[in-house]
Amino acid sequence: MNSQAPEIQVNKPISRWPICEMLLRGTYGTGTPAESRLILRSRIVFGVVLGWAILGRESHAHPNPVTRVITVFLPAVLCSYYAFEKRKYFLSLDELTQRIELEGMAWAYSLGVLAALWAGGICYALALRWPLDASLLSWRLFFLFAIALAAIKGIYRYFATRRY
Amino acid sequence: MKNELRVLRARHNLTQGELAEQLGVSRQTINAIETERYDPSLPLAFKIAHVFECRIEDVFFDSNGDQRG
Numbered sequence: 001m002n003s004q005a006p007e008i009q010v011n012k013p014i015s016r017w018p019i020c021e022m023l024l025r026g027t028y029g030t031g032t033p034a035e036s037r038l039i040l041r042s043r044i045v046f047g048v049v050l051g052w053a054i055l056g057r058e059s060h061a062h063p064n065p066v067t068r069v070i071t072v073f074l075p076a077v078l079c080s081y082y083a084f085e086k087r088k089y090f091l092s093l094d095e096l097t098q099r100i101e102l103e104g105m106a107w108a109y110s111l112g113v114l115a116a117l118w119a120g121g122i123c124y125a126l127a128l129r130w131p132l133d134a135s136l137l138s139w140r141l142f143f144l145f146a147i148a149l150a151a152i153k154g155i156y157r158y159f160a161t162r163r164y
Numbered sequence: 165m166k167n168e169l170r171v172l173r174a175r176h177n178l179t180q181g182e183l184a185e186q187l188g189v190s191r192q193t194i195n196a197i198e199t200e201r202y203d204p205s206l207p208l209a210f211k212i213a214h215v216f217e218c219r220i221e222d223v224f225f226d227s228n229g230d231q232r233g
Contacts, residue, residue, distance in 0.1 A: 028192075030190055094188065095189070095208060096189070096196055097192075097193070099202075
């Protein structure tokens with residue numbers, strides 16, 4: 001290859017990432033079938049969550065064992081399903097977008113643990129200051145959340161290393 | 165890592181979108197490689213060299229020691 005300055009002049013197009021889709025949907029505007037699938041499935045999940053919220057209000061007004069069970073388990077089931085769909089979408093992305101997603105997850109994890117520890121510490125300090133206020137005694141939850149996140153990451157790391 | 169991707173693309177009359185489609189990546193990935201903000205994986209680098217029918221070192225070269233042939 002000629003090491004001199006190239007004679008062909010090419011415009012430098014700017015990157016133009018789809019900001020709106022990235023912020024609102026969490027997708028990259030690739031227009032692939034995997035992205036369309038994720039958008040459709042997330043709309044379904046959102047619709048069911050809306051129904052769940054309405055049902056939750058109704059079940060609160062009229063206690064019914066069946067609707068109560070649904071309101072307890074539905075959010076977890078929906079979140080699991082959305083995570084499953086999101087994973088499929090992640091695997092369909094190209095290497096740069098996968099790297100961006102991984103960087104985002106790494107920062108979300110690190111900042112999540114940090115925020116939980118800070119919140120736990122602050123709530124603990126407040127609980128010591130006003131020991132009779134029961135609403136401030138939930139500081140343990142923040143620490144448990146941080147420990148749970150770290151434990152999940154540790155377990156995943158263990159299984160991930162088995163692949164290499 | 166420096167590269168000649170923009171020049172090669174222009175020589176082959178390809179837009180970023182067309183090249184991205186051939187390689188199975190997003191247009192933003194091609195732009196990031198051209199602007200040297202992202203170094204592609206080895207399989208993608210080989211794919212790029214294959215599209216332009218040249219050696220991988222004709223497309224990518226070390227930014228410190230200019231090793232273009």
